Amino acid sequence: MIRINVSPRPLALALVCLGIVVMAQAPLRAADAARVKIDNFTFAPKVLTVKAGATVTFQNDDDIPHVVVANDGSFRSKALDTGDSYVFTFTKPGDFPYFCALHPHMQGTITVTP
Numbered sequence: 571m572i573r574i575n576v577s578p579r580p581l582a583l584a585l586v587c588l589g590i591v592v593m594a595q596a597p598l599r600a601a602d603a604a605r606v607k608i609d610n611f612t613f614a615p616k617v618l619t620v621k622a623g624a625t626v627t628f629q630n631d632d633d634i635p636h637v638v639v640a641n642d643g644s645f646r647s648k649a650l651d652t653g654d655s656y657v658f659t660f661t662k663p664g665d666f667p668y669f670c671a672l673h674p675h676m677q678g679t680i681t682v683t684p
């Protein structure tokens with residue numbers, strides 16, 4: 571009669587490996603990417619809060635061009651036609667108010683938390 575000797579140690583190792591694989595597949599944090607929609611002469615949301623390191627996409631869904639400019643000059647898009655978007659990564663915590671260079675009454679703020 572043939573006896574198969576199964577050691578419990580490889581089984582335990584396999585279970586640990588499986589656990590690591592499952593944890594590695596956790597979804598990306600939603601805070602890492604965010605979007606501001608531009609429509610009807612409005613930035614929406616008007617105030618967007620993201621974590622430092624987050625990338626924000628400003629997308630122009632309006633039927634006229636807009637330009638996204640930080641009050642402190644830290645970022646500035648080109649003229650965004652309908653359907654165009656501008657991407658900026660916010661690395662420093664703080665409040666970053668911005669406006670549209672073509673329509674200065676259009677204003678918004680990106681709040682970056684540590």
Ligand SMILES: [Cu+2]
Nearest residue numbers: 636670672673
């Ligand atoms: Cu504008």
